[in-house]
Every structure is written in structure tokens, then in C-alpha cells.
Amino acid sequence: MYAAKVLALVALPLLATANPLPQSGGAIPLNKRSSVLHANGSVNVTRLRANIGRSMAKLQRGFAAYERNTGKPHSLSAGTKSAKRATGSDPLTDDESQLWFGTISVGTPPKDYTVDFDTGSSDLFLPSPSCTRNCQGHTLYDPKSSSSSRDLRKKFSLQYGDGSSVGGEQFTDTVAIAGLTATKQTLGAAVVYSDGFNSDQFPPDGLLGMGFKSISDYNANPLFQTLIAQHKTSSPVFGFKFAESGSELFLGGTNEALYKSEFTYVDVTEEGYWQVDLDGATMNGQTVSDSTSSIIDTGTTQIIADPDTVSAIYGQINGAKELDDGSGIYSVPCDLSSDLSLTFGGKSFPVSSKSMNIGPLGDGSGHVVEGSEVDFVSQSSG
Secondary structure, rough: OOOOEEEEEEOOHHHHOOOOOOOOEEEEEEEEEEOOOOOOOOOOOHHHHHHHHHHHHHHHHHHHHHHHOOOOOOOOOOOOOOOEEOOOEEEEEEEOOOOOEEEEEEEEOOOOEEEEEEEOOOOEEOOOOOOOOOOOOOOOOOOHHHHOOOEEEEEEEEOOOOOOEEEEEEEEEEEOOEEEEEEEEEEEEEEEEEEHHHHOOOOOOEEEEEEOHHHHOOOOOOOHHHHHHHHOOOOOOEEEEEEOOOOEEEEEOOOOHHOOOOOOOOOOOEOOOOEEEEEEEEEEEEEEEEEEEEEEEOOOOEEOHHHHHHHHHHOOOOEEEEOOOOOOOOEOOOOOOOOOEEEOOOEEEEHHHHHEEEEEEOOOOOOEOOOOOOOOEEEEEE
């Protein structure tokens, strides 16, 4: 069992002050599931490679939306070639290191749906009754059954790096999460779910983006920003706890029962993604990365970095080797005891060897495939 990780994100661009607000709130549990392991527990390298491609394509789509919405390119876009004021919380399910999903309700009367909570995107979508492919096993959102829905007469289409796609019609409707209710929230009713969203590969019904409006394909406020704008939260803060059990998303603050010391806060350097400065990284005490921009993304479970940084990290591990498929994925000996450390806001955060271990390679080599339970994508700021 690996140690739980608690991450608090503050919507600083929406505040009059950058100081942390009083922390109180509630949570919804999260579930987690993965598609990167074979039935025998070994790593499915093909799936892992596809997931990395999907993560990078998601970033590229966000960069394109950012430029479309703001009229200027994102600073990192050149580096990616591939009722009353309240608080609430939502439990998360662990999709075996790939998706973190929980429950929301949509419409009037309200109907429950499970969604993947993704800080690396900004839009909410669910499958509609008009979706006839890969929607079996998902709960369908029918705008005609909701008295609070309104058709915006706008289409949407989202493409992913693994060939998956989602497309349909945009609506507004009432959306509730952990007792917090947003009205006139923009969401997509999908008529196209490609194979990547089949319920066997994608258990939740849809996806809920928790980034900023500037990377929204709808050019609309994401749900949490709507809750803030409608004065439904006590503070513009949400926090994730990621663990093998008891994972949760806490809205309107952080769950003080889950931690003892103070949080380390770092500024969002560019509104769009949750983009912050990574002060540096070390492996076995050796510097492997200087200061760089990074993106905190709950929608991926890999650390994705530039080739030089990745090479420097694994250059400090005896026996590490890159897979011969040119994917940039590395394997290491099963008895690895090396630790990676990431520094944010002047504080070092260790990433244990156990957390880095995705699973055995499955070729009898005694190697495991490396990944991480800490998620970020980075590019040199210089």
C-alpha cells in the first residue's frame, strides 16, 4: 500500500487575494481503474503508450482551445509536438491507476452519472440517447427528460491521441456535485463515443474537466468556476486525496482530517491548465532537472517530460533501460530502491520507488515498468 497523496488546488485567478482561504468543506469518494495492466498483472505496454499519446493530444487540444479563446498562443504550446454558500466533497473510485471517477447529478429531476475528474481539461460531457455505439453500459443523459435543459444549438468534437473521439450537441442544465448545485452549466450530450470510451475501457459515464475556461472547447466556464461565480462554495479551493482506499475529491476547501502540516502553495503561472513552476527534480540526490514549467493533471498517471530530463532521471538508476520500441518508456530492476524527489514552492516532495512501479514487464527479465502516482507534464522554461 502506498502513502496517500493530498493535493489542493486554488482558483487563484478568481480571487481578489492570492492568500489561501479558510479551509472547510465536504467530499465525494473517488474510484480508480486502469487499463494498463494485463489480466496476469503485467504491464500492457501498448496501452501505456496509447495513454501517453492521449495525454499529449489532450494538451495539444487544450493549447488550440486556449489560442482560439484568448487570441494568443499558450506559452507551452511550442513544446508539445506529440442555494447557500457551502462546500461539498465526493468520494473517488480508483480505476487501477488510470481514471479517478465519482458521482454527479444532472437535470431536473436530477439523475446520477459517474464522471472522470480531470484537471487537464475543462469540459463536461455525457452520452446521449442518440449515441448508439460504445454507449452500452453507460448511463445516458437525455436533455428532453430535464425541464432545466436548454439546447445551445452548438456542436462539439473532441479528438484524442489514441484515436478516441467524442462529439455531439452542447446544452446547459443544472449540475450538482456533493450537495453544491450549479445552474445553466454548459455540457455536451455526446452522439459519438469511439472505442476508447467503451465501458470496458472507460467505466465512468462521462468526463468532467476541472481546468480553466481558457482551454474549454465550449469556451464556457467549467463546473467548479460556475459554482464559484454563482457563490455556491465557501472558498474557491478543491483538493484531491489519491490512495488505494479512501480517495476523495473535496470541494470548497480541503479535508483537514487527512493532513496535519500546512500545505505548500505555489502560484498558477498561466491560467488555462493548473500550470505551476517545478523548482527542480533530483534522483538519488543528483539534480536531473532545473526549474521548469509543469502541469498538474489528474487525468493521467504518468510523469511525462522532455527526453533529456527522462534520460537524466534513469541515468541515475543502475540497470534502467529504455524499451526498444522508441516510446520513451523505461523499465528498471524489480529491486529498485532509488527515489525521485520533486521540488515545488521550495519544498521537496519524494516519490517512492513503490509509487513509481506500474507493474512487471512480463518478459521474464526481472524488470518493472516505471511510472508514477504523481502526475505532471513539463517543458523547459528557458
